[in-house]
Amino acid sequence: MKSILSSLVVCLFISFSFAQPAATTAVELQAALEQLEAHSGNSLVKNMAFTNIGPTVMSGRVVDLDVNPLDPTEFYVAYASGGLWHTNNNGTSFTPVMDNAPTQNLGDIAVDWKSGTLWVGTGENNSSRSSYAGIGILKSTDKGKTWLNMGLTDSHHIGRVIINPNNPDEVVVAVAGHLYSPNEMRGVYKTLDGGKTWNKTLFINNETGIIDLEADPKNFNVLYATSWQRDRKAWHFEGSGEGSAIYKSTDAGNSWTNVSMEGSGFPTGNGVGRIGLAVYDANTVYAFHDNQDFRPKDKGSQAEGILTKEDFKNMTVAQFMALDNSALNRFLRENNFQEKYRAENVKQMVSGGTVKPEDLAKYLEDANAMLFDTPVIGAEIYKTTDGGKSWTKTHDDFLDDIYYSYGYYFGEIRVERNNPDAIYIFGVPILKSKDGGKTFTSMDAPNVHVDHHALWLNPNKPGHLINGNDGGVNITYDDGKNWLKANSTPVMQVYALQVDNQTPYNVYAGSQDNGVWVGPNNYSHSMRWHNTGDYPYKELMGGDGMYIEVDERNPTIVYTGFQFGNYFRIDRDQDKTTYIQPKHELGEAPFRFNWQTPILLSKHNQDILYYGGNKLMRSMNQGDDYTAISPDLTKGGKKGNVAYGTLTSIDESPFQFGLLYVGSDDGLLHISKNSGGSWEKISDSFPQDLWVSRVIASKHKKERVYLTLNGYRWDDFKPYVYMSEDYGKTWKAIHGNLPLSPVNVIREDPANANILYLGTDNGAYVTFNRGESWERFSSNLPNVAVHDLRIQAEAKDLVLGTHGRSIYKTNIAMLQEMSPEKLKDNLIVFDISNVRHSERWGSKWNSWREPIEPSTEIRFYTGNTGAATIMIKTEKGTTLYSSSEDVIKGFNRYEYDLTLSENGRKAYLKENKEATIEEKQNGKYYLPKGTYTLEITLNGVKKTKEMVVE
Numbered sequence: 046m047k048s049i050l051s052s053l054v055v056c057l058f059i060s061f062s063f064a065q066p067a068a069t070t071a072v073e074l075q076a077a078l079e080q081l082e083a084h085s086g087n088s089l090v091k092n093m094a095f096t097n098i099g100p101t102v103m104s105g106r107v108v109d110l111d112v113n114p115l116d117p118t119e120f121y122v123a124y125a126s127g128g129l130w131h132t133n134n135n136g137t138s139f140t141p142v143m144d145n146a147p148t149q150n151l152g153d154i155a156v157d158w159k160s161g162t163l164w165v166g167t168g169e170n171n172s173s174r175s176s177y178a179g180i181g182i183l184k185s186t187d188k189g190k191t192w193l194n195m196g197l198t199d200s201h202h203i204g205r206v207i208i209n210p211n212n213p214d215e216v217v218v219a220v221a222g223h224l225y226s227p228n229e230m231r232g233v234y235k236t237l238d239g240g241k242t243w244n245k246t247l248f249i250n251n252e253t254g255i256i257d258l259e260a261d262p263k264n265f266n267v268l269y270a271t272s273w274q275r276d277r278k279a280w281h282f283e284g285s286g287e288g289s290a291i292y293k294s295t296d297a298g299n300s301w302t303n304v305s306m307e308g309s310g311f312p313t314g315n316g317v318g319r320i321g322l323a324v325y326d327a328n329t330v331y332a333f334h335d336n337q338d339f340r341p342k343d344k345g346s347q348a349e350g351i352l353t354k355e356d357f358k359n360m361t362v363a364q365f366m367a368l369d370n371s372a373l374n375r376f377l378r379e380n381n382f383q384e385k386y387r388a389e390n391v392k393q394m395v396s397g398g399t400v401k402p403e404d405l406a407k408y409l410e411d412a413n414a415m416l417f418d419t420p421v422i423g424a425e426i427y428k429t430t431d432g433g434k435s436w437t438k439t440h441d442d443f444l445d446d447i448y449y450s451y452g453y454y455f456g457e458i459r460v461e462r463n464n465p466d467a468i469y470i471f472g473v474p475i476l477k478s479k480d481g482g483k484t485f486t487s488m489d490a491p492n493v494h495v496d497h498h499a500l501w502l503n504p505n506k507p508g509h510l511i512n513g514n515d516g517g518v519n520i521t522y523d524d525g526k527n528w529l530k531a532n533s534t535p536v537m538q539v540y541a542l543q544v545d546n547q548t549p550y551n552v553y554a555g556s557q558d559n560g561v562w563v564g565p566n567n568y569s570h571s572m573r574w575h576n577t578g579d580y581p582y583k584e585l586m587g588g589d590g591m592y593i594e595v596d597e598r599n600p601t602i603v604y605t606g607f608q609f610g611n612y613f614r615i616d617r618d619q620d621k622t623t624y625i626q627p628k629h630e631l632g633e634a635p636f637r638f639n640w641q642t643p644i645l646l647s648k649h650n651q652d653i654l655y656y657g658g659n660k661l662m663r664s665m666n667q668g669d670d671y672t673a674i675s676p677d678l679t680k681g682g683k684k685g686n687v688a689y690g691t692l693t694s695i696d697e698s699p700f701q702f703g704l705l706y707v708g709s710d711d712g713l714l715h716i717s718k719n720s721g722g723s724w725e726k727i728s729d730s731f732p733q734d735l736w737v738s739r740v741i742a743s744k745h746k747k748e749r750v751y752l753t754l755n756g757y758r759w760d761d762f763k764p765y766v767y768m769s770e771d772y773g774k775t776w777k778a779i780h781g782n783l784p785l786s787p788v789n790v791i792r793e794d795p796a797n798a799n800i801l802y803l804g805t806d807n808g809a810y811v812t813f814n815r816g817e818s819w820e821r822f823s824s825n826l827p828n829v830a831v832h833d834l835r836i837q838a839e840a841k842d843l844v845l846g847t848h849g850r851s852i853y854k855t856n857i858a859m860l861q862e863m864s865p866e867k868l869k870d871n872l873i874v875f876d877i878s879n880v881r882h883s884e885r886w887g888s889k890w891n892s893w894r895e896p897i898e899p900s901t902e903i904r905f906y907t908g909n910t911g912a913a914t915i916m917i918k919t920e921k922g923t924t925l926y927s928s929s930e931d932v933i934k935g936f937n938r939y940e941y942d943l944t945l946s947e948n949g950r951k952a953y954l955k956e957n958k959e960a961t962i963e964e965k966q967n968g969k970y971y972l973p974k975g976t977y978t979l980e981i982t983l984n985g986v987k988k989t990k991e992m993v994v995e
C-alpha cells in the first residue's frame with residue numbers, strides 16, 4: 046500500500062515531455078479513497094463549519110427514485126451529483142442519507158424495503174458534461190448511517206441496480222463503464238452473497254456498457270438488458286454503434302442472448318443508440334430507442350418560399366442572386382443576423398466574391414445550433430409480445446422534440462403494472478400513451494421542470510406517479526393533470542459563483558439547467574415564503590446558467606447568460622435585458638464559444654468587458670461593441686459535435702491594466718502584457734491537452750500567477766495545480782499532498798498571500814503555505830464537486846458553489862490571521878464577536894414554542910491535541926462558567942450558550958450586590974450585560990480574550 050500511495054504524490058519538478066493524458070486506474074482510485082479518508086481525519090480545518098445557504102426552490106437533476114410499495118409516502122430520491130435523500134412524509138421534507146459517504150455522484154439505487162438495505166450504484170448513468178464518475182457499488186444496512194464499498198470500483202458509471210425480491214443477497218448490476226475512455230469493467234455483474242463477490246455475466250467490448258436492466262415483475266429469472274456503445278470526448282460525443290443492442294436472460298442473469306439481431310425488426314448497425322426498457326411480463330416489453338441514423342430527406346416538408354440554412358449549403362452564386370429579396374430578408378431577420386446584413390448588401394457581397402452562399406449557413410453553425418439541428422431519426426418506440434423474437438415500432442410518425450438529437454441525457458420508459466397499453470416516455474418532455482405507443486399526449490405543467498430522468502408508477506393506484514427531473518421531484522394523483530412540487534432540498538448544480546459588495550452582500554449562482562439566481566448570503570432554509578409568496582432568491586436568467594459579473598459601481602447592472610456564450614447585460618432597476626454576445630463577420634469562421642464561456646469585467650474600468658470565444662474579445666462600452674484583441678488562442682478546434690478549441694478562463698492583473706492571462710480547453714495558456722497587442726504562449730512546460738479550469742493573477746505580487754488544469758474529460762483524475770513567480774515563464778507544481786480529484790478552481794486569499802483555496806470534484810481545500818501542503822474542509826460539507834468559490838473580502842467569508850449541493854459559506858477571519866510560523870503555536874484564541882443581550886433568552890414566545898437559546902462561537906487554534914479548559918470570568922477574575930473539552934490539532938470551535946452555573950450566579954451576585962439574575966423558563970441563568978474575560982488553558986498554556994455582552 047505504501048508504494049501505491051507514494052505513486053499518488055505528484056513530483057514538484059515539471060517534465061518537458063508529455064503523452065496524452067491517461068485514465069486513472071482502479072488501483073489509483075482505490076488508494077485515493079483511502080488517502081481521502083486519512084486526509085479528512087488529519088486536516089487542521091476539519092472543524093471549520095460550513096453553512097448551506099441554499100437555494101432550494103429550483104432543486105437539481107434526479108436520476109432515480111425508489112418507493113416503499115407498502116407506503117408510497119416514503120421514498121428515496123437519488124440526485125446525479127447531490128447524493129441520496131429520504132422522505133417519509135410524501136416529499137414534504139427530505140433528509141440526506143449519504144453525507145458521510147465518499148461520493149455524492151449517483152447513477153441508480155435499489156432498496157430492499159423488507160430489511161431497509163440500500164444499494165447505490167455510483168456514477169451518473171447519463172453522459173452529460175458534468176456526469177461525474179462514481180466509485181463502484183455502495184451498500185448500507187442501517188438506512189444510510191454507514192456505507193460499505195462492495196466493489197466494481199472501476200465502473201465509473203452504473204446504469205441500473207436490481208434486487209431479487211425473493212433473495213435480497215442476489216443483486217444484478219448494469220455497468221455502463223467509463224465515459225471518456227475504454228475500460229473492461231463494463232457489462233452485467235451479479236452477486237449471490239450480498240456483494241462480497243461478483244461475477245461478470247455479460248460483456249460486449251471495452252466501449253460498450255449496459256445502460257438499462259429490467260426484470261419480469263412476476264419472474265426474476267427473466268431479465269432484459271440493453272447495451273450502449275458510446276464514445277465521449279471533449280470535442281465529440283458518439284452515442285451509438287454496433288455494440289448497442291437488447292439482451293435477454295432466462296436464468297436470472299447468468300447467461301444472455303441478443304434479441305435484437307438483424308431480422309428481429311429492431312434497428313441494427315452504427316445508428317443504434319441508447320435503449321431504455323419497460324417490461325410488462327416475460328413476453329411483453331417496450332424499448333425506447335435513440336436512433337442516430339439520419340432521417341430521409343423530405344423535399345415536400347418545407348413550407349413554400351421559406352428558406353432554411355440547409356438551402357445555402359450547396360447553393361450556387363446564380364441561384365443565390367435569383368432569390369426573392371423579401372424571402373432572403375425574412376431568413377436573415379428570423380435567424381438574428383446583424384442588422385447590417387440585409388438582402389441588398391449581402392447580394393453585393395456574394396456577387397463581389399467576398400462571401401459565398403454557404404457562408405450564411407456557416408454563420409449559424411454554433412454549438413447550440415448543432416445540438417438541435419442534427420437531422421437524426423431520434424426517439425422511437427419498439428414493442429415485442431413474443432419475448433424478443435420480433436419487434437415492431439408502435440408509431441408511424443417521428444417523435445419530435447423528445448431528445449433534440451442526442452440521447453446521451455435521456456432514454457427511459459415505463460409501463461403500468463396492470464395495463465400493457467399504458468406507457469410513459471420521458472426526455473425533454475414527459476408523455477403518456479394509452480394505446481400502446483401509437484399516440485401520445487403531454488404531461489408537462491407550469492410547475493414541472495423539463496428534462497425527465499426518473500418515474501415511479503403506483504401499481505395499486507393508476508395515475509399516482511412520482512417524477513424526477515432536472516428541477517427535482519413532482520407528484521401527481523390524476524395521471525399528470527395536476528402536479529405537486531416536492532422541492533426543499535439544496536441540490537442545485539452550481540457552475541459559476543459570484544458575490545457583490547453590498548451590505549449584506551448577495552450571492553449569484555449560475556446552475557445546470559436552472560438558470561442564474563441571486564439571493565442574500567444570510568439565507569436560511571424556511572417555508573415561510575409560502576405565506577409571503579416571496580422567495581429570497583430571484584431568477585435572473587433561464588437555461589444553463591453561466592458566469593456572472595456584477596458592476597462594482599452599480600450592483601443592479603449584472604452580466605450573465607447561458608450555455609455557449611449567450612450572454613446579456615441586465616439592468617435590474619430598469620428590468621431591461623440586452624443581448625451582448627460578440628458576432629463574427631459574414632464570411633468569417635464563426636467564433637467558437639465554450640459551454641461555459643468566460644467573461645470578465647476589468648477591475649481597472651468597469652465599462653470594459655472581456656469575452657472569451659476562441660479569440661479574446663474586448664468591449665469598451667459594457668458589451669455594446671467588441672474588438673478581437675487576439676488571434677485564435679487555441680489549437681484551432683477539432684471536428685466534432687461539441688464546441689472545442691475555446692477559451693475557458695480569463696484574468697487580468699489588478700496591478701496593471703491589460704496584463705492578461707487566457708487559458709483554453711485544449712491546454713493552451715497565453716499572456717499579454719500590452720492589452721492584447723501581442724501574445725506569448727506560456728504552456729509548453731506543463732502537461733498538455735488538459736482543460737485550463739482556472740488562471741488567476743495574484744493580488745499580492747504582480748509577477749505571480751496561479752493555474753489549475755483538469756483532466757476529467759480524459760478520465761484523468763490527478764490534481765494539477767501550478768504557480769509561477771515570473772509571469773508564467775517557469776512553473777512550480779503545488780499539488781502537494783492533494784488526493785486524486787480533478788481541480789476546478791483556485792482562489793487567492795485577499796488578505797494573506799500564503800493562503801490559497803481550491804475546489805475539486807470531491808471537495809474543497811486550503812493551504813497556508815502556497816501549496817506545499819493542503820488541508821481539507823469537511824465539517825457539514827459532503828464529498829461533492831466544488832465548481833467555483835469566491836471570497837467576500839469585507840465579510841471575510843469563503844463561499845463555495847457546489848455542483849450538486851447548492852451553496853455553502855464559512856467565515857475565514859481566523860484563517861487569515863495564520864502564518865506558517867503561527868501554525869506551530871500551542872494555543873491561539875481568536876476575537877469573539879460582541880453579543881447583543883436580550884431579556885427573552887431562555888423564555889418562550891408562547892406556551893407552545895421552544896425557549897429562545899442564544900449562543901456565541903468561541904474559536905481557537907492549537908498545534909497539539911489535548912484537553913482544554915474554557916472559562917468565562919468577570920473582569921475581576923471571578924469564574925462564572927467552566928467547561929473541559931477535548932480538542933484536536935488545528936482549528937477548534939466551541940458553542941457557548943451564554944449561561945452561568947449556579948455557583949457562577951452566586952459569585953456574580955456577591956461581586957455585584959445590586960444585580961439580579963433570574964432563572965428563565967428553561968431553568969437556566971444567563972450572563973447580564975457587561976464585559977467578561979474568556980480564558981482558555983491547554984497543555985499548560987493560558988490565553989485570554991475580551992467578551993462583551995452588549
